[in-house]
Amino acid sequence: MKILMVGDICGRTGRTALLKYLPGIKKENNIDIAIVNGENSASGRGITKRTLDEIYRAGADIVTSGNHIWDKKEVVNFIDDEPFLVRPANYPEPAPGKGYCIYPFKAKNIGVINLSGRSFMPPMDCPFQKVDYILKKIKNECQIIILDFHAETTSEKIAMGWYLDGRATCVFGTHTHVQTADEQILPQGTAYITDLGMVGPRDSVLGMKKDAVLERFKYGRPVRFEAAEGPAVFSAMLIDVDDQTNKTTAIKRILINEPF
Amino acid sequence: MKILMVGDICGRTGRTALLKYLPGIKKENNIDIAIVNGENSASGRGITKRTLDEIYRAGADIVTSGNHIWDKKEVVNFIDDEPFLVRPANYPEPAPGKGYCIYPFKAKNIGVINLSGRSFMPPMDCPFQKVDYILKKIKNECQIIILDFHAETTSEKIAMGWYLDGRATCVFGTHTHVQTADEQILPQGTAYITDLGMVGPRDSVLGMKKDAVLERFKYGRPVRFEAAEGPAVFSAMLIDVDDQTNKTTAIKRILINEPF
Amino acid sequence: MKILMVGDICGRTGRTALLKYLPGIKKENNIDIAIVNGENSASGRGITKRTLDEIYRAGADIVTSGNHIWDKKEVVNFIDDEPFLVRPANYPEPAPGKGYCIYPFKAKNIGVINLSGRSFMPPMDCPFQKVDYILKKIKNECQIIILDFHAETTSEKIAMGWYLDGRATCVFGTHTHVQTADEQILPQGTAYITDLGMVGPRDSVLGMKKDAVLERFKYGRPVRFEAAEGPAVFSAMLIDVDDQTNKTTAIKRILINEPF
Amino acid sequence: MKILMVGDICGRTGRTALLKYLPGIKKENNIDIAIVNGENSASGRGITKRTLDEIYRAGADIVTSGNHIWDKKEVVNFIDDEPFLVRPANYPEPAPGKGYCIYPFKAKNIGVINLSGRSFMPPMDCPFQKVDYILKKIKNECQIIILDFHAETTSEKIAMGWYLDGRATCVFGTHTHVQTADEQILPQGTAYITDLGMVGPRDSVLGMKKDAVLERFKYGRPVRFEAAEGPAVFSAMLIDVDDQTNKTTAIKRILINEPF
């Protein structure tokens, strides 16, 4: 089975790039399932029903998210009705939406979990405890487990990779919007990458107009950030999962940089 | 001119890997100058005269560092005597050592600057103000400017890349110990990568034994971290600098993963 | 000379309490100069021309502020025209407004400085370096120096108290909105208190409606904070400055709690 | 019933001051139970069997702690054998020691809970969820509930006060080492103070030698901190609990400053 994972879709530029590249990549690589992080799809912050639908129309099967999930308030109106839209599972209960979903594909169930890190991020329930709890609940039902670990630091993400090595088919990171080059299959068979990177405007800082971000860094006063535009970067990763063992046998990063 | 930049050397495993790979890479690629980040060369934290000398013997010309520079106390005994060992320039004055050095090569001077970020890092002087100040001082003297920006967040690093685009030959990031895949030449000709990644043990979290780090994340109580061992990762980047314009014309990431 | 310092005025409730208590306190205690922190005077976040004027009308002579100074955008339209409104001096240059002012009173000049801390606060220029720089500039002109150190941690504030002991007439803290009981005259004659506390609604968390704040702490999702109302707390401190030595000879906390 | 709560005992100076003042205060005020925070009793960081015993000998009945509880490694050897030594209950399970204890006094049980905050502190389990869980478990058994909320920010502490108003007899804060002046009985009868303050050397920053702390703030390089000495501050709070309602009827801060 071939599974594609696509990083944080940033604003209109990100959605346009998704629509432009995802169908072709899926076709070329015989992708069975596409998982896309949509937390920044609406103007760089949050997700709306409209941007979610665009992501689905581009070919996503499952949409993950992160700390920006709540930025557009309307999300609470539709998140419970979307079976394959997940938000970090370690928001304290009760929270709108769900932290994992089970996606049926042929004779298998793919459990897709979303968790947030805590290093340099706001307090949350422990992602390590939470993933144990979820795995216990779904491991009999799901042959394949995929985790989108939405976290800031390389240390917390790498630690999670090791923590799930042999227990998940794939652990990928999101949130930093920069693709890392450390994709690998860990010794017990779990595919791992620290960050997928984003799908969004290159001429930007994490998808936002660079002048405003620079002004913020230089002067320390509040500055309004706006989604940038222009040439896009498309960031994704593809894994090949063995039908017998449900472990990853091949892993490939995808990075498309449109010219400046 | 060909310049190689090598990421944070982690402990004995990192030093051994440096000695194993650096000479060959230099030879194969006709490297003129090698810049190596040594902040973790002594047991994963800090640098000693002995580990500095090992880094030089492996072929480094200039050694940069970061927040761990002070971890081994003996560093203050020799840092002022080392013309090509630099520490973040934005430590408040007065501080032992220097924040940049000028390395003469053939008819040129290469200014190598080291700065620390401030996002999710301890308070320091502003790296953006500081780099302006240093550039003003050395730009007439130096034809080529290279910055090791030792910082945590992708946003601060990318912002610095844009800030220096056209004013530096290369801006590379260190500190996260994971190589990013976003090496690129920015529109005004500055080579950029968010993080070089480390030279150290793969079976680890950022160079440290993974069980201890995991225990720390899971239980939140203090745990002693020790340098890990085993197969190494070697992370570097190579740029080709035009002799006329002093801008980067080619950029290449280097990532060697020894098998688990 | 008798100088009164009043803590962060929070929203309408705070402004009303200021108007209610300040005139009487000034009269009763023969206050010569009143310094009031106004950073939260406009709906709990920021300051407007209207709320600034209300603070002056209540009897303030000098208005200090802090990290919330920029929250209402109109502040940049009038801050440069207000000779006795100060904002943290360690915002990087150039910034609207000024970080200290010199208030003439009888034959003396009172230098009032505003600085922000950096521990658990956004990056700023170093407040310790900055205060040295300002003192050098104004110490010949000013017989009395007062610092509003707007900071989060007790350690940074206490450190600043010691740093200026003997060099300032008074160092008082603001920002935490809770009055501390550690008012004292340090050995070299500087009056010190870690935090003045706020002037605002008691039935609140730092001036904001408590249910929203609690929801934020419990569930970790974004919640809109609104200024609370109801019975007020009024927090201030009074110092008596010797006319010969310009040192503090007496210090008195003032705390009025309206009944729930 | 009269209950005394004493803030963080800092090093030898703190232990000596405890021995000097606690017995007299207990006698004068007819204290029934004394609760003392011991997290800094061993050289300013951590607790040993010897310093714990000194605290008991000075007259403590129950010893609470905080983030420094693990600093002296020997604590894990004895913490499980100490029925009335508690550490923050929101360390993830399993952790040595216990997060609350039940202290029998005459016909009543006093439940003493210790929790750590999370704002500007390392990740922990949620203190609000945890206190609900503990209260559910012990509320039938305990007539009186006291919480030592060891936390950094005024907002998290005040929020906890409101959260438990009417459900606990007293919520007091520790950790900042500076006594706040906001002691009060909340509308539903819960005694509250944001921070008790410390018992330790005045000529210090939070109990540590001030020169080292200042050097750290000014230069940002690592500095060894040592417990300070000299005149002490003694910080405590006393509540009077109604025998029928188990609510607080009177509250009094105690602050003794030995002269410089």
Ligand SMILES: [Fe+2]
């Ligand atoms: Fe995110």
Ligand SMILES: [Fe+2]
């Ligand atoms: Fe994102």
Ligand SMILES: [Fe+2]
């Ligand atoms: Fe490093």
Ligand SMILES: [Fe+2]
């Ligand atoms: Fe570092």
Ligand SMILES: [Fe+2]
């Ligand atoms: Fe404030």
Ligand SMILES: [Fe+2]
């Ligand atoms: Fe503030």
Ligand SMILES: [Fe+2]
């Ligand atoms: Fe503490």
Ligand SMILES: [Fe+2]
């Ligand atoms: Fe403490």
